[in-house]
Amino acid sequence: MKTCLYCQQRHADARQECGRCGMALPASNTHVQARRLRRFQWFCLGLALFCIAMFFWLPRTFY
Numbered sequence: 037m038k039t040c041l042y043c044q045q046r047h048a049d050a051r052q053e054c055g056r057c058g059m060a061l062p063a064s065n066t067h068v069q070a071r072r073l074r075r076f077q078w079f080c081l082g083l084a085l086f087c088i089a090m091f092f093w094l095p096r097t098f099y
């Protein structure tokens with residue numbers, strides 16, 4: 037099942053767009069969702085590493 041992000045109407049997976057409001061339905065493919073989640077995890081890891089690097093790189097007494 038796909039749920040329209042705009043009007044919350046439920047549709048079958050085969051449908052490409054909402055039958056009620058005409059908006060494009062999101063991809064319900066679990067493979068795409070898993071890849072998106074992994075990319076988000078790598079982004080968080082990179083952000084954390086960037087913060088740690090900035091913490092040690094920036095001078096402590098700049099005010």
Ligand SMILES: [Zn+2]
Nearest residue numbers: 040043054057
């Ligand atoms: Zn809709």
